[in-house]
Amino acid sequence: MWFKHLHLYRLHDAPELDAATLEEALAEQAARPLGGQDPRRLGWTFPGGRADTARLHELQGQRLLSALRQERLLPAGVVKEEVDERAAEVEAREGRKLRRQEKLTLKEQVVEELLPRAFVRSQRVDLWWDTRRRLIGINASSRTRAEEVLDLLRETLGSLKVTPLATQTLPMRAMTQWLTDPASRPADLVLGDQVELKAKGDDGVLRARQVDLDSDEIQQLLESGRQASKLAVEIEGRLSFVLHDDLALKTLRFGDALIDEANAADDGDDALLRLETDFVLMAQALGENIERLIAWLGGEAGTASDA
Incomplete structure (x- = not known):
């Protein structure tokens, strides 16, 4: 769940x-x-x-x-192979090259025939x-x-x-600030060991895993103008995730205390009761910690706090 x-x-x-x-x-x-x-x-x-x-x-x-x-899974390579084979047969039989529109029509026919047999x-x-x-x-x-x-x-x-959902402070700006200035980090924010840094120009994206995000190497990259587009963080003891620059939360992991609470719940081996117990605990944890994250990012965009 x-x-x-x-x-x-x-x-x-x-x-x-x-x-x-x-x-x-x-x-x-x-x-x-x-x-x-x-x-x-x-x-x-x-x-x-x-x-x-x-x-x-x-x-x-x-x-x-x-x-x-x-x-339905119908690989493009399978379709192309069948179209090429049928086109070759027609061209050999009629002694001419098929026009582009004729090949497109042939492709439509092949897809129509193969689609019902494709895996789902x-x-x-x-x-x-x-x-x-x-x-x-x-x-x-x-x-x-x-x-x-x-x-x-x-x-x-x-x-x-x-x-x-959007926040007053862009996630990219906040993540970059947390990396460059430890004093700016909220009290219960813990950096993880994964980051993605984007360059302002055409220098591409640098991805690092299992690294010390406070290391000199990371700091040098930030000083060169790179900004954090993804950052692994933990809300201490509650929830960990990779925060993306569009405010998506990926690779969610819930705190041990919450998982232990879910496992300790008496569901009487009822699968649906287990589902609902896990869901309520998860939803409560997500709601509380999303509010905390929004606060870290300056509040929600477009609210009365804009004034």
């Missing part, structure tokens, strides 16, 4: 929906098997897997939804909706996947005004 990545969004004028109404709306956009000619499909599935009967789990103002993304890759993408904080967090490795799930939620609800 524990999220690995998190893309964060601010809800504006969030729709007032009770759990039953939302569950009904999710069912209308439920995941269904791919049709023979469907290259991909996205729909809502059960967060708890086959044993689950609800597409929405809501506890203490925290909502858990799961989208199922299905995609399925991926579940979990969504956390904090109704009290008006936050949405999506457990996806890329912003593109997160946006796909947001589009599905928007379609499901009819409308959804949501924007990527």
Whole structure:
């Protein structure tokens, strides 16, 4: 259940929906098997897997939804090989070279024939909706996947005004400051051992892992004008992650105390109760620590604190 990545969004004028109404709306956009000619499909599935009967789990103002993304895998190389073979047969039979448009038509035919036989890759993408904080967090490795799930939620609800979470201080500026000036670091912030430094010109990106971020080598790179676009940090004893310059949190790891609390909970070997227990603990930890992170970054952009 524990999220690995998190893309964060601010809800504006969030729709007032009770759990039953939302569950009904999710069912209308439920995941269904791919049709023979469907290259991909996205729909809502059960967060708890086959044993689950609800597409929405809501506890203490925290909502858990799961989208199922299905995609047929048809490698471009396979298509090209088949197109080339068929084109060669036609050219040999008719004694002429096929025109570009004819090859494109041939490619469309090949894709249409091979697609129903292609393997299907399925991926579940979990969504956390904090109704009290008006936050949405999506457990996806890329912003593109997160946006796909947001589009599905928007379609499901009819409308959804949501924007990527943004802060007064740009993450890149704050991360660079934390690296160059230890005194600027919040009291409960601990640097990790991973960083990505971008140059202002065309010198590319430097990535370093398992390094001392306070070392002279890192400081020299910063003095040359490089800025931190990714930085491994830990909110002491609570949560660790790699902060990205777009405010995405990657490689999330939760504190031992929280994991121990989850393991100690009595779920009676009920898988769905275990899911909900883990989810509530995770959601509470994420909500509290995201608020702490926003404060470190000067507060949220576009709020009254701008004045």
